[in-house]
Amino acid sequence: MKWNKKTVLVTGGTGLIGSRIVNKLVKKGAAIKVLDNLSAYPFDQREHFGVKGSDSVKFITGDIKDKATVDTVVTGCDVVFHEAAFADVAATIWNPREDLSSNVLGTFNLLEAALKHKVDRFIFASSASIYGEQIRKQGGKVPKFSESMKPSPISTYANSKLWGEYEATLFHELYGLKTTSLRYFSVYGVPQIPKKGSHSWAVAIFEMQLLKGGPLTVFGDGSQVRDFVYVDEIAEANILAAERNSTINRIINIGRGKPTTIKRLAEIVVDVAHSKVPIVYRPRPKGDPFGGYADTRLMKQLLDWAPRVRIEDGVRMYYEWITQHTDAIPDWL
Numbered sequence: 001m002k003w004n005k006k007t008v009l010v011t012g013g014t015g016l017i018g019s020r021i022v023n024k025l026v027k028k029g030a031a032i033k034v035l036d037n038l039s040a041y042p043f044d045q046r047e048h049f050g051v052k053g054s055d056s057v058k059f060i061t062g063d064i065k066d067k068a069t070v071d072t073v074v075t076g077c078d079v080v081f082h083e084a085a086f087a088d089v090a091a092t093i094w095n096p097r098e099d100l101s102s103n104v105l106g107t108f109n110l111l112e113a114a115l116k117h118k119v120d121r122f123i124f125a126s127s128a129s130i131y132g133e134q135i136r137k138q139g140g141k142v143p144k145f146s147e148s149m150k151p152s153p154i155s156t157y158a159n160s161k162l163w164g165e166y167e168a169t170l171f172h173e174l175y176g177l178k179t180t181s182l183r184y185f186s187v188y189g190v191p192q193i194p195k196k197g198s199h200s201w202a203v204a205i206f207e208m209q210l211l212k213g214g215p216l217t218v219f220g221d222g223s224q225v226r227d228f229v230y231v232d233e234i235a236e237a238n239i240l241a242a243e244r245n246s247t248i249n250r251i252i253n254i255g256r257g258k259p260t261t262i263k264r265l266a267e268i269v270v271d272v273a274h275s276k277v278p279i280v281y282r283p284r285p286k287g288d289p290f291g292g293y294a295d296t297r298l299m300k301q302l303l304d305w306a307p308r309v310r311i312e313d314g315v316r317m318y319y320e321w322i323t324q325h326t327d328a329i330p331d332w333l
Helices: 016-027 067-074 089-094 096-116 156-175 202-211 231-243 264-271 295-302 312-322
Strands: 009-013 032-036 056-063 079-082 121-127 179-184 186-188 218-221 228-230 249-254 279-282
Touching: 009 016, 016 032, 016 079, 016 231, 032 067, 032 079, 067 279, 079 179, 079 279, 096 121, 096 156, 096 249, 156 179, 179 218, 179 231, 186 202, 186 231, 202 218, 202 264, 202 312, 218 264, 228 231, 228 312, 231 249, 231 295, 249 295, 264 279, 264 312
Parallel strands: 009 032, 009 079, 032 056, 079 121, 121 179, 179 249, 186 228, 218 279
Antiparallel strands: none
């Protein structure tokens, strides 16, 4: 795909993942539209996430829930990367109506507009949370999540993401829209900032807790497993998925295929900082699954690619950044 001849819409383009996609596409010469309601954080998202204004980037402040806005913004686009979402598992549990409005209705608005305006490729940001609690089904072993597994969401966020996958698939099979759904595993990296009340974003939270003198707070016994993927590699996977015909009408895991327990992550954070802050344990919150790691065979086959950043190296990169940007640590943490 020759990106310098494409007009691309990135929803949520001033968020962590969307901003990395935008910046990569700027370097490839694409004309970019960013649609974002700028409500995810209490600071200037464009400045923090480094989405610079330029002749190749047009910002539209608006909401994917607004059908008219979506219809206008999608007009003339060749590719849509749908990254916007009410993207906090804890928050969606306490506010399921907003989850429904943003993650279901918003996604439908974009699919409908993409079909109407003959968008060539539609890349949907899904989540490994759709797998839910699989440890019992795996006989107590750490689950390896493959795309052929039956989904089992245990949060409203996971359920809405699963709906988005099904709807994207139907828009291809019924109407011919070229859709791809990418199931992100645990995304982290510079310049991630955690949201108040969330139990996600463990890398950022642990490193910020460490810089504030500790302790590091682990929920449950820390045996929960995550497959941590550096954010720039998530963005790279999105672009590769849009470039390849092999990914059309496919649902693909995006992970490293390496399990890391939350307890081990806390230990890595302490080791990287050469610190002796304590680790304390708190009750595990609702909607927090035991987890698992990605079966990456399909990803490697269809994208001819795999992430390269080890968790130890990613944690170190984030630590080096946050020690230089301590003003980014939220007051509530």
